[in-house]
Amino acid sequence: MKKILVATTIILGICMCLIFICANLYIDYNLRKYSVYYAHNMEHKDGTHPEMAMALENMDVIYNPNKKNIRYRDDGGFIIYNTFSDSERVIIKYGVSEEKSRYIFYDVVDKDYFFDEAFRLEYGYDSSTGLDEIDIKTVDQDALYKDIYKNFGFIVEANVNRKPRINLQKQFNKKYYKRFN
Structure with missing residues (x-):
């Protein structure tokens, strides 16, 4: 009896x-997979772009x-290429450096823009x-943000209306509120 117990x-x-x-x-999976939806429904400070930040940060899920002329790469960070022709393309990249998130936008006119973890221009x-x-x-x-959304906003558009079965908006807000405010 003791052995069974x-x-x-x-x-x-x-x-x-x-x-x-x-x-x-x-x-964790739910917060990452539906992060664009949660970011869209979260209050945030003007000048931050949580939808784009979450879309780039969670490209793997x-x-x-x-889409035509779009290529994704995920070796170490996430990179999206939008190629117009052999010589013209724009690139947006997500990576982690020095323990924090970093976003980089490479423009057609040879300008590189670096953004912080809240997707504000640094x-x-x-x-x-x-x-x-x-x-x-x-x-x-x-104009810069309009250009970014013109080239890469389709990722946000494709994920912003994907509602989760179990809504964890409160947990998402608890985790990311300080970052975007």
Whole structure:
């Protein structure tokens, strides 16, 4: 009788551990897969773009539409190429450097724009003039963001209306609110 009680307790403990692990993995997966939807429905400060940041950060689990002239690459970071011709293309890239997220937009006119983890413009370089740093106060940021969304906004559009079965908006807000405010 004692052996059955011990065996039952051990099996019950193992089952509880497996349920706990699976539940936590599902929560993480849900937050990543529907991150664009959650980011769209979260309050955020003007000048931040959480939908684009979440789309680029979670490219491995969100829906990536197949489009003409679009190529995805995910070796170490996530890169999306939008190729107009052999010589003209724009690139947007996500990577982690120094323990924080970094987004880079490479423009057709040889300008590189670097964004922080909230997708706010930090600095830029103009490689056509010998990698001179661009004063971000002179950059028309609204036009820059329109250009980014014109070239890569289809990723946000494809994922913003994908509603999760289990809505974890409160957990998403708890995790990312400080980042985008």
